[in-house]
Amino acid sequence: MAAESVEKLLSPVLSAFWDAPRPWTLETYRAHDGYEGLRKALAMKPDDVIAYVKEAGLRGRGGAGFPTGMKWQFIPQGDGKPHYLVVNADESEPGTCKDIPLLYANPHALIEGIVIACHAIRAGHAFIYLRGEVVPVLRRLHEAVREAYAAGLLGKDILGSGLDVELIVHAGAGAYICGEETALLDSLEGRRGQPRLRPPFPAVAGLYACPTVVNNVESIASVPAIIHRGKEWFRSMGSEKSPGFTLYSLSGHVANPGQYEAPLGITLRQLLEMSGGMRPGHRLKFWTPGGSSTPLLTDEHLDVPLDYEGVGAAGSMLGTKALQCFDETTCVVRAVTRWTEFYAHESCGKCTPCREGTYWLVQLMRDIEAGKASMSDLDKIHDIADNINGKSFCALGDGAASPIFSSLKYFREEYEQHITGRGCPFDPAKSTLWADDTTAHLEVNA
Template sequence: MTTLTPILTKFWDDPQSWTLATYEKNEGYQALKKALTMAPADLVAMTKESGLRGRGGAGFPTGMKWGFLPPPDGGPRYLVVNADESEPGTCKDIPLMMAAPQFLIEGVAITSFAIGCNHAFIYLRGEVVHVYRRLLRAVEEAYAAGHLGKNIHGSGFDLDVTVHAGAGAYICGEETALLDSLEGRRGQPRSKPPFPAVAGLYARPTVVNNVESIASVPPLLLHGADWFKGMGTQDSTGFGIFSLSGHVKNPGQYEAPMGITMRELLDLAGGMRHPERPIKFWTPGGSSTPLFTDEHLDVPLEFGAVAKAGSMLGTRALQVFDSSVCVVRAVDRWTDFYKHESCGKCTPCREGTWWLKQILGRLEHGQGSEADLDKLLDICDNILGRSFCALGDGATSPITSSIQYFRDEYIAHLTMGRCPFDPNDAVLFTTKETVSA
């Protein structure tokens, strides 16, 4: 197994990587032409066989999701690409759309043909105006070349693609809230069932997939399911983009086989920015996943192994923090984000995140008591599994895991009456040290 697998990132360093001409020089749209000669059911079967799992966080099998659509009834069905990348630390889809948007456009065309969709939507976070413009230009180029529009390449298949800019709400990354927003409603999660596969956009059968999931379809189809399964692990096949940020020498996007370890990725990134400061904690899948420590550096970054170790692979947003960072302050900042982004529809999330923020704010300033830690865990327990969508669950993850691994650090704030990580204080903490005043 090679360490890196430059597929989606293969030509990001080309002077004009985003153009259709560059994409076509790198096998661009060969997969679409192949797909148009196949039966749609065979495309779905190939995707199932490849083991491609959703790259947006949950890791649900992509081909299985396509297969959930009911039989055609003569009415429209839709593909919606979730490009509302918003979680702290998650930064793989935006650079992919910026550097090589045609991967996504071709993937949209192939997927739409496979599921019988004639109008697809790309829902993009509205603040990234530069990416919005680039996607619009990419779609325009694809139309001009005959890859989109009427009678694509003489196949009789028609497809229109709409790029929609959202208004900037993290909650719209939840698929049903995204659909409501796309319909012009306030972005809030829907009750399930019915699921989007049965009644999604405009109450019609709808597939909602992440950007990287759809962008992975063209190389998968062109080279075959066996080629795809030759990378990664049995649990998590293929390749993925791992986003390293934080206290590493060379932060960035590392496209590697699923199952690579954090230790290997750290080596690829040149190690820690300050070698004298060891890694303290890191997120395997963004700020909504339970924290890992230096004890987890050799956990294979695949869905099953990460879950077994007590976290989630999520979007593979690897935020790395060294021993100079206050874990209480970091968790407090993340909780502030989730409190702000809660849509307010359900009580556990709306009220729970507010109270989590109040208590964490006190603790970070050395106020309160040790009983507040138990209160935090109690509130988290009342949110977990009881909120309307996964936002509430995600808000609890960094809190419960940080108390699990760094309870002494929380207590140190209370003992000292302030955050121990004062700029004038030389004390640094690791996962195994007991903090003392």
């Protein structure tokens, strides 16, 4: 397929004017139909807005793909309690880099979506929980919020509708676990970020024990375009069960990494054709469809539709659409070891399977990488991963187990090579990944 015809598959909506002069300003956003969706939404009844988003088929863009309108619908009405909207901008999944660029280039799309969502769920307060390390994004977000307040798009009586919305931007302290919605709520309340036991669910008892909706940045930022352009327009893209557009984060050993906004259902093969393919002289070995917490796939899965059903049928998860591509110079064992170390470090320690299991997975994976393990250790890491998977408070444990299961499924021979060969057969110097941890790699093998 020619590059020009492949590029026609792209559908820039959220990223349509990222390359415009000062795209983050209210002036630029309004020049591209900004806040027109809000005007239409404010003319609708709250329940009608929820129904519209539900009929459009928008699914959460932060992981599991739960229908956004349905999540809004769970909020009880007439309960006499304040309702809250919390936007999860704690983007920390390895390989995921879509929300941060979106907030940096087009923060008003999120703010407009927040006001529409608050109108729909009858919330007077909204919070953006931002990953604390991204200080430039924090500053730009604060400025966008200031602009919105000054223009009467936030605060009291928004656009004369009678709707009041107060928006607070909160910077987290850099904990991966706070990407889990209930841990995020605990952190927002000033406590240590740890997952809550459910039920009760946030829709009933969330922030400050009140009904709360927690949505991903991209999910909320997609709402204004749906309201403005129509649900039929949105459903004209993607597949029947996974309609619409989304941001794919392409990274790793590719010629042109970056954000590619396309309809759900595009394939990795098509995205690679757009991005110039793998780095010259190399071929794809394995990749992740939704960040390191999703089961990895191989070059056999290049034509799998990148929507929730297609990736699920292939044995993985679409997750955050973080497409990390690794070529033949990459040691699978080394990659999985680094991911496992990350999850062990970021485990909050609340539940035993994750706290203890990730620790022991790291010890065994390091031994396998260094050639100090035995064949029985391969069954042992599978058994430990199985004791974590589905048995922890939150999905962090599942995310730690996924690379173990999938790498053993597709690359067991490579694990065995490390054991029989008494060390890693790959030369780390030939891979561009983790170039800065060569010393740590040598220490492990010492």
